[in-house]
Amino acid sequence: MDPDAVAKAFVEHYYRTFDTDRAGLGNLYQDASMLTFEGAKIQGSQAIVAKLTSLPFQQCHHNISTVDCQPSGPAGGMLVFVSGTLQISGEQHALKFSQMFHLMPTPQGSFYVLNDIFRQPKGHTIH
């Protein structure tokens, strides 16, 4: 399958899940998964979901500006780099963000997130 199409489908699924059922993101991570969220390091699906569901806002909507992807090596992984904005309910301005995912294949032919790094430009923080 076309890697760009896989990356785009993953990104759409990820942020749609984030915006509608944040706890459902747990299925995309495994025990070895790592999240660095605005510098805070978290490991494991359960801890990552706890972090994401405890962010200080409920309703939000991600708008994606760009999606880039590259194969990450012989293990069949894929790097996905996203830029976009995050509109939080009740906030006037959307916040810019950049995020990268390292997707690794599962035996079932799907992907899970091994690495996840999220950053916003300095001046706004939501962590």
Added chain:
Amino acid sequence: MDPDAVAKAFVEHYYRTFDTDRAGLGNLYQDASMLTFEGAKIQGSQAIVAKLTSLPFQQCHHNISTVDCQPSGPAGGMLVFVSGTLQISGEQHALKFSQMFHLMPTPQGSFYVLNDIFRQPKGHTIH
């Protein structure tokens, strides 16, 4: 060695080389290396250096705001995520950018760049 220290040392070396001797960046890439620069895909050390040295500015200075890193899997690689600003000589405003590197170990105990993705927020382009 501490991965955060390796990542920081790499980032300082990379942007110092970019700002003073751009052609010298070729030593950090190999034939399998990939660069996605503002959506343009380039492969191989030689083509990557040709792209970077043909950017439409000569003097520039990168300022680094954040460096995050994570191990990328059993092959000993490391993901490095950078945010910062790029000041181009003669331009009034510095440009924000985000960039990610996937570093892989060499037999000599060093690292090379396997993956490199560079993006600026929409509205400014230097490619």
